[in-house]
Amino acid sequence: MQDKVYAGGDASSVPLMGKSAEPTIFELSAKGRTAFSLRTQEVPVRDPKETVPESLLREKVVELPEVSERDLVGHFTRLSSRQYAVDLGAYPLGSCTMKYNPKFADQVATTSGLYDIHPLTPDSHAQGWLELMATLERYVCEITGMAEATLQPAAGAAGELTGLLIMGAYHRSYGRKRTKVIIPDSAHGTNPASVTLAGYEAVTVPSNDRGLVDLEHLRKLLDDDVAGMMLTNPNTLGLFEEEIHQIAEAVHSVGGLMYYDGANLNAIIGITRPGDMGFDIVHSNLHKTFATPHGGGGPGAGPVAVTAELAPFLPGPKPALVMEDGIERYRWVTPQASIGKVHGFFGNAVVLARALSYMLYNGFDGLKAVSQYAVLNANWLRKMVSQRYDIPYSQTCMHEFVASAQRLRKEGGVKALDIAKALLDNGFHAPTVYFPLVVDEALMMEPTETESLQTLIVLAERLNALAELATTKEGQSQLHEAPVNTPTRRVDEALAARKPRLTFDQPANH
């Protein structure tokens, strides 16, 4: 085993600190403590009853925690060290692209003047921001092979809904009523959810025995009710849809549009483009591919790019370069048949700044290398674990692959969940489990391009050692017990999902 590991793969990276329960911030509260001090008051204090309408006044003073700055920082620092994080080690959570986000992007995005500008600043005083957004829009279009984009959607799912609303507006402009959207059975869960939310019926097309869209079956589903098809390519099995041109042609032949779920572009940047594959609408998660941390509740950004034909329907306003009195300026302009706004102001602007700085820093060659290394790392890991785990679709994968713990379960009762939990004890975040649904006991792994060979060697060793452990009685009971090294052991996931405790129900003890 390698003894020098750059990141992750070391039992010492299991967050061990504070195994005892961390009190809630309400329990740390003591009356009268504050984490701030106001400067001398320059404005006279007025009774809220004089300034706030009575209907909006609270009856009781709200109970907020009262803590000193020291207690506050200590509390959140302790909490952060009880959590596995992308800054701590490898996080091979398939489909989620939990890759390390370089710090320079944060530095750029938090530059004074960029970061602290007021969203109501008139466009004449925010020319830099408008230029930044216009430039990012151009790059997103270049990367995806589209004509125009909106940067407003707050995440991938928000992008999907935006794209589907554009799809609907397009069909209505031709007086067509379309009711169905086709989705493969391997699709991400947000796809059917967005389709339903947009008012369409989601129709599933099955995968063939190679894990790809069954083209013959698709042809049977196509008729005048089909508004379009949503597809991820590479799909959620990490496989490239080789018949993508035939798929796009078939959907277009009934007047449908092709929607590309480009949540993860980590396998294709600089290599191929959704536009060249025949897609009409693309969303991309800047928080997966372009230097914004993903997970933990955001904020993210899911720009939607479209062909020239669909551009009039994009949400507005968008930055546009216009000629005024012989001078070029950026102005906010709303497309002529716009579906309207999908986000307050202009989207999650800081995420946009991070993405642009990441693109500029890497350049075209750098972004292409990101994809090449992501694909190389995924294939390397796939090969390294393929003796101990079944790989149901074993052709060359893209940025991720799906293994199965089916054999381990049949032979010794060890499930994908047990392997995932035990991996936490071994210094790595767990892979995605039980998704996509088309693979039994799925372990979906996406090592990403940011992990070194040394880290991947240790990850493969640990995964294989756990599979080995699953063959002995003693090992099996050990695996059922895992994790033992984390601040929280196994939680009752059904109870946590069905009866979540979302509030702290003991009143603060003042």
Ligand SMILES: *Cc1c(COP(=O)(O)O)cnc(C)c1O
């Ligand atoms: C992550 C992901 C989404 C959803 O993106 P969010 O930003 O989490 O809403 C959609 N499709 C695919 C394929 C994804 O991986």
